[in-house]
Amino acid sequence: MNAIRAIWARLQAPSLLRGPLLLAISVAATGDILLRLSGDTSTAVASILDVVLVVTPLVGLVLGTSRLHHSRDVITLMLAQPVSRRRVFVDLWWRGALPLAAALAIGVLAPFAWQRQLVNTGVTLVLSMAIAAAVLAVLSQTLAMIIALRFDDRVRALSVSLATWLVAAVLWDGIVMVVALLMADRPIELPVMLMLAANPVDLVRVMMLLGSDAAAMLGYTGAMVSRTLGTLTGRAVLGGILVVWLALPMWWAARSFERKDF
Amino acid sequence: MIEFKGVTKSYGRRAVLAGLDAEVPAGKITALVGPNGSGKTTMIKLLLGLARADGGSIVVDGQRIDGSPEYRRAIGWMPQIASFPGNQSGRQVLASLSRLRGNDAEPDLSLADEFGLGDNLDRPLGVLSGGTRQKVNAVIAMAFRPRLLVLDEPTAGLDPLAARVLKDRLARERSAGLTVLITSHVLPELEELADHVLFLSDGRAAWQGDTISLKRRTGAATLERAVAQLLAGPLALEAA
Numbered sequence: 317m318n319a320i321r322a323i324w325a326r327l328q329a330p331s332l333l334r335g336p337l338l339l340a341i342s343v344a345a346t347g348d349i350l351l352r353l354s355g356d357t358s359t360a361v362a363s364i365l366d367v368v369l370v371v372t373p374l375v376g377l378v379l380g381t382s383r384l385h386h387s388r389d390v391i392t393l394m395l396a397q398p399v400s401r402r403r404v405f406v407d408l409w410w411r412g413a414l415p416l417a418a419a420l421a422i423g424v425l426a427p428f429a430w431q432r433q434l435v436n437t438g439v440t441l442v443l444s445m446a447i448a449a450a451v452l453a454v455l456s457q458t459l460a461m462i463i464a465l466r467f468d469d470r471v472r473a474l475s476v477s478l479a480t481w482l483v484a485a486v487l488w489d490g491i492v493m494v495v496a497l498l499m500a501d502r503p504i505e506l507p508v509m510l511m512l513a514a515n516p517v518d519l520v521r522v523m524m525l526l527g528s529d530a531a532a533m534l535g536y537t538g539a540m541v542s543r544t545l546g547t548l549t550g551r552a553v554l555g556g557i558l559v560v561w562l563a564l565p566m567w568w569a570a571r572s573f574e575r576k577d578f
Numbered sequence: 579m580i581e582f583k584g585v586t587k588s589y590g591r592r593a594v595l596a597g598l599d600a601e602v603p604a605g606k607i608t609a610l611v612g613p614n615g616s617g618k619t620t621m622i623k624l625l626l627g628l629a630r631a632d633g634g635s636i637v638v639d640g641q642r643i644d645g646s647p648e649y650r651r652a653i654g655w656m657p658q659i660a661s662f663p664g665n666q667s668g669r670q671v672l673a674s675l676s677r678l679r680g681n682d683a684e685p686d687l688s689l690a691d692e693f694g695l696g697d698n699l700d701r702p703l704g705v706l707s708g709g710t711r712q713k714v715n716a717v718i719a720m721a722f723r724p725r726l727l728v729l730d731e732p733t734a735g736l737d738p739l740a741a742r743v744l745k746d747r748l749a750r751e752r753s754a755g756l757t758v759l760i761t762s763h764v765l766p767e768l769e770e771l772a773d774h775v776l777f778l779s780d781g782r783a784a785w786q787g788d789t790i791s792l793k794r795r796t797g798a799a800t801l802e803r804a805v806a807q808l809l810a811g812p813l814a815l816e817a818a
Contacts, residue, residue, distance in 0.1 A: 389657075392628060395626070395627060395628055397647075397650060397679050399647055399679070577630065
């Protein structure tokens, strides 16, 4: 009984740790099952990557939005203290982004480590996947802050977060495919590059794809772009766009926080 | 002393403060009153830096507040409903705020002793009753020895004994030079405490002056009746 109480107390610990801890366990358990059930590691990697690309933005956006709304009174209390808004923003941001990014990265790495599949699968590939999860977690947290600061109504903010996730993680690949089919008789590299740049989830997917042999398994965009962006320059361009995707929303979120009336 | 000079604030197309000129005198308890939507909450938010004025200026002790956040070191704030993290104790919240403020001095917990909070200051706030949380809220507002105290419905949820303790403390602090800005819908309570009245209507100060002058001006025996006359409009005031 005491043990149950202790576990419950642990689960009631600050949400800063509780949510990410459960998330890390869930992602690790999913990865473990996929590694055990898949016949070969490349299939398992593709499945885990798909899970990461779909689950990370969803969790980041929904958790981030509800966390900011839930913390509104605490934020107000902090803002009434002799500290700058910038400091409160930075504090709020890293307390959300860092645990989530760490949880996802650990959740991705853990099953490979305890099943001794790291070397077999490729350390670089698994690490890239963990980093990709962390980057998406950070980005989705930042986007969640922008959404939560823009919409005071909690339901509306969560709806916008879910719609953002649906478009970025689920519908986008289909939209790219339709555009590519419509432009079948013209050069499509530039439009596809632009559409790729417009969606960080696709961007991360393609960057991961370029570092693995799983091209065929990761959607239409991935398969097509791997042909045109497999060069060093192509990868550098993708990396640059991803950095912009990290920096620009961060600047926007900081600016929104600075101007927000609480 | 706090001065609002021509302060304007709109939310979208709705003008909440329309060129507010008001003063909160130092070392006095000022009652901030007015009908719903008159701009009281917005005035407090602007003072605390929770919202930004569209125009005009706010001056605290001779300094405009739109620069450094340092002026807030002098301010203690007691919100009407304090939703602190339920898993933290009052002492932990105080420690967090102390770290945030960079205060070297220990927080002043004498009000906690006066309330007889005892162990409740170490229990998670989530398990405390609404009244006890409100006591903790008051302790936090006073903990960092403010020179200006902003109180929003401070006795809401407090039992009569705790309300008495708080009012006695405010009276003592006023004698020691503390400036207090207080909003409450319990006007007899304000009458007991307030030296000065600031009445807002449509985003402007429709009346400001000491309590005795207001009662003399309106011919009312109590602050409640005087404010009721103000609420009836300026014509009623003229007629009085």
